[in-house]
Amino acid sequence: MDPHSVELPRKILVGNRVLGRVSSVCEELKISGKPLVLTGEHTKDIAGENVKKSLMDINPDTQMEIVKEASKKEVERLDKIIPMNIDIVVSVGGGKVIDVGKLLAYQEKIPFVSVPTAPSHDGVASERVSLKDGEAFHSLKARVPIAVIADIDILRNAPYKLIASGGADIISNYTAVQDWKLAREKGEYYSEYAAALSMLSSEIVLKSTEMIRKKEERGIRNLIEALISSSISMSLVESSRPASGSEHMFSHALDQLKFQAGINKSLHGEQCGVGSILFAYMQEQNWERIKNGLRSLGAPTTARELGVDKDMLIEAMLRAKDVRDRYTILNERSLDKKKALDICKATGVID
Numbered sequence: 001m002d003p004h005s006v007e008l009p010r011k012i013l014v015g016n017r018v019l020g021r022v023s024s025v026c027e028e029l030k031i032s033g034k035p036l037v038l039t040g041e042h043t044k045d046i047a048g049e050n051v052k053k054s055l056m057d058i059n060p061d062t063q064m065e066i067v068k069e070a071s072k073k074e075v076e077r078l079d080k081i082i083p084m085n086i087d088i089v090v091s092v093g094g095g096k097v098i099d100v101g102k103l104l105a106y107q108e109k110i111p112f113v114s115v116p117t118a119p120s121h122d123g124v125a126s127e128r129v130s131l132k133d134g135e136a137f138h139s140l141k142a143r144v145p146i147a148v149i150a151d152i153d154i155l156r157n158a159p160y161k162l163i164a165s166g167g168a169d170i171i172s173n174y175t176a177v178q179d180w181k182l183a184r185e186k187g188e189y190y191s192e193y194a195a196a197l198s199m200l201s202s203e204i205v206l207k208s209t210e211m212i213r214k215k216e217e218r219g220i221r222n223l224i225e226a227l228i229s230s231s232i233s234m235s236l237v238e239s240s241r242p243a244s245g246s247e248h249m250f251s252h253a254l255d256q257l258k259f260q261a262g263i264n265k266s267l268h269g270e271q272c273g274v275g276s277i278l279f280a281y282m283q284e285q286n287w288e289r290i291k292n293g294l295r296s297l298g299a300p301t302t303a304r305e306l307g308v309d310k311d312m313l314i315e316a317m318l319r320a321k322d323v324r325d326r327y328t329i330l331n332e333r334s335l336d337k338k339k340a341l342d343i344c345k346a347t348g349v350i351d
């Protein structure tokens with residue numbers, strides 16, 4: 001077997017009121033120089049300013065910029081406006097702020113620190129980014145964060161839709177791992193350890209749905225730790241394989257269709273959750289457990305709850321296979337309009 005290298009975060013800090021400790025974490029890791037804080041329009045007031053203040057202690061020239069969208073264009077724009085002497089990128093925000101920071105730090109070959117403000121996806125500690133440019137979808141290699149700082153108080157107060165979406169993203173690992181097992185039969189590299197870690201994250205969230213829904217501290221902690229573990233499972237194999245299979249391809253296909261139709265109601269994790277119900281059914285897995293878990297979490301389980309009509313949902317199922325070259329259940333079973341509709345009806349995704 002070819003040797004493979006693994007890059008992982010060196011420090012993961014999960015706890016209450018830990019935002020102000022960003023500068024001490026940097027000092028501990030011996031990261032010095034000028035920090036660039038990236039944040040979002042809303043997350044600036046919630047957390048961005050606080051982190052900037054903390055970093056000013058180690059460098060008064062700390063700069064802050066607002067990320068407007070998660071696209072390659074946005075990374076290029078920031079690359080042009082930031083000064084040459086930036087030594088570290090600190091992303092404080094949701095998915096798009098983290099993805100843009102992760103790619104920018106990778107291009108600049110400087111360290112990256114991830115400070116998520118919502119537990120909405122499992123990219124918080126991974127080395128992959130998913131960026132969109134119009135209809136096009138790119139899964140790119142980026143910087144593994146050297147540190148992840150997850151403040152439970154901030155995460156707990158994120159809009160519940162984002163929290164439920166993060167939980168659904170992790171529950172969907174269930175189908176991703178099964179797809180990976182199918183690919184192993186075809187000779188693809190498979191890591192028992194990474195697959196088990198991904199499944200463990202999924203199990204923890206399935207067991208914590210009620211605590212998460214009540215925004216109990218333990219539930220939010222379990223969720224963020226599951227998101228970080230899921231990220232790590234991907235970093236272990238330098239691929240999104242452990243946490244992204246047919247259900248993620250379905251979600252990307254749905255993103256393309258939504259873009260064309262100009263609608264944008266559902267979130268990544270929510271779509272992956274519904275995809276996971278559908279493809280678990282095709283994989284002859286326990287799809288009802290996934291559906292019940294999503295329901296208990298308060299995440300969508302139907303096309304209507306996703307805010308997409310039945311034709312669009314079926315079209316996304318049919319297009320999923322062509323989103324990327326990745327062996328899944330969609331390669332094992334042929335799917336046409338009638339079969340897709342039957343699956344939707346059998347699982348109650350379409351009534």
Ligand SMILES: [Zn+2]
Pocket residue numbers: 121122169243248268269272
């Ligand atoms: Zn995902």
